[in-house]
Amino acid sequence: MDIAIIGAGLAGLATAYHLAERTDYKIRILDxxxxxxxxxxxxxxSMLCRLSPDPVLSRLMSSSINGIKLDWLRRFKYSLKLNECGSWHIGSKSDLKPFLESASVLQEMGVDVAVMDRSEAVRREPELIQATFEQAVWCPSDGVFPAENLIKTLVEHLKSKGVSFCYLNKMHTEPESDRDIILTNGEQKHRARFVVNAGGAWGSAVHRDQNPGYPEYAILKRHLFVTRPLPEKYQRKRPIIWDITDHFYMRPEKTSQLMSACDNTPCEADLCKINPDRYSDMESKLKRFGVDWSDTKFMRVWSGLRTFSPDGRPIIG
Incomplete structure (x- = not known):
């Protein structure tokens, strides 16, 4: 084959999508x-948010969101829907300062972003009335995207383009010559001219093979919670709310709410277990925010991994 992509997540599938659309390469995705x-x-x-404390990332994220809307949402409009609910980033003036620089970058790109004080934010969004903050940034074009539907849609499309898939393969690379790279799990071998490492946390092994001595990825675990369906009195169109100072966010999940206390615990890729202590962390932050959902409990909880490079920026793939 010409190209082997390690990782059948969104990064790997998106890479395969663009390669398959633009080239005649033979592509295989391994996971x-x-x-x-x-x-x-x-x-x-599954949030599409443009705002970040890093202006470089804000520019990249905004371009990515625009690409998703202009390409995938149009091409696959019958299977993909974006809940364009908008996002609030709130916090103290000092904590929001780097976000304001990014907001200026987004405004220069033509993105509708509004910076305002607490009184104006509360006037626009009643959910914020009990929260403690000084300043807010509102981005109405942010939203929630159905990751599961997108993955299924991309896989079907890629198969129709001749992309092959190989599962249950935890690969390492072995350079065989100046031209080819051998991928092996000890039993099977795949030969490719080029390898794309989109393995996320599990891509560290491939990363070490190709870059011996280079600093390791930082793998951080984060817990996410989903409430039971909210009582009818709370049912309305809800935005994404991200409290920068108290480090938590919540966003709509159909008739429930998905949320996180933004924990970042160093973790091995294969040891992503739930920490029971995170329940109390999440409940404490909700109380400080002023949410009164006393008759609503968490329905689901899980933990996921986030992978970062030595400069602290996220690794996509």
Whole structure:
């Protein structure tokens, strides 16, 4: 084959999509799991947010969101829907300062972003009335995207383009010559001219093979919670709310709410277990935020992995 992509998550599938659309390369996607998208792609919050404390990332994220809307949402409009609910980033003025620089970058790109004080934010969004913050940033074009549907849609499309899949393969690379790279799990071997490492946390092994001596990825675990369906009195169109100062976020999940206390615990890729202490962390932050959902409990909880490079920026794939 011409190209082997390690990782059948969104990063690997998106890479294959663009290569298959633009080239005649023979492409194979390899993954350690029995089916695509079982890693971080379906264990994250599925939010499309443009704002970041890093202006470089904000520019990249905004371009990515625009690409998703202009390409995938149009091409696969019958299977993919974006809940464009908008996002609030709130916090103290000092904590929001780097976000304001990114907001200026987004405004220069033509993105509708509004910076305001607490009184104006509360006037626009009643959910914020009990929260403690000084400043807010509102981005109405952010939203929630169905990651599971996107993965299924991309896999079907890629198969129709001749892309092959090989599951239950935890690969390492072995350079055989100046031209080819051998991928092996000890039993099977795949030969490729090029290898794309989109393995996320599990891509560290491939990363070490190709870059001996280079600093390791940082793998951090984060817990996510989903409430039971909210009582009818709370049912309305809800935005994404991200409290930068108290480090938590919540966003709509059909008639429930998905949320996280933004914990970042160093973790091995194969040891992503739930920490029971995170329940109390999440409940404490909700109380400080002023949420009164006393008759609503958590219905589901899971933990997912986030992978970062030595400079602290996320690794996509």
């Amino acid at each position: 350690k799991e029995p089916e695509p998208g079982l890693g971080a792609s379906t264990k994250n919050a």
